[in-house]
Amino acid sequence: MRELRIHGRGGQGSVTAAELIATAAFNSNIYSQAFPAFGVERRGAPVTAFVRFDDKKIRLRSQIYEPDYIIVQDSTLIRDVDVFGGLKEGGIAIINTEKDIPDIPEGIKVIKIDATKIALEVLGLPIENTTLMGAFAAATGEIELDALKEALKERFPSALAEKNIKAAETAYNKVKGGDI
Secondary structure, three states, X not given: OEEEEEXXXXXXXXXXXXXXXXXXXXXXXXXXXXXXXXXXXXXXXEEEEEEEEEOOOOOOOOOOOOOOXXXXXXXXXXXXXXXXXXXXXXXXXEEEOOOOOOOOOOOOEEXXXXXXXXXXXXXXXXXXXXXXXXXXXXXXXXXXXXXXXXXXXXXXXXXXXXXXXXXXXXXXXXXXXXXX
């Protein structure tokens, strides 16, 4: 089983990202499970969402404490939350930033991408969840880009889906091409 933990702030679409990543995996015949950790969150407060992937049915129903991957939608969370906590050695951290990141644990691959810039250029709004999903697909291979596109088409009206697909493709191509 492989596991993903998504760190974001309320209103950034962390829960939606988890659901769409799980849907893309499921559409590729991979068992998947997505769920949030809710408390008294409100817009701007730290939020965590989780995704599991496996080739067999997933019966585990707990938070993810030792993920293989993390996505950090807002790099300011790094100073407030232990986003790297439990990340397995050899794990991949996809972080929405163009800045240097202090205190990265050894044995972790970090992919920095300015998802906010891409989202502003493509969507016209700083909503970077679909951009980061494209980066995740390219960095991990856990979901296929075509499956992600289908999940986005299922979730959003056609014009909005096309913009989100373009944002995801842009990030996917940047990560695959090493242009980050």
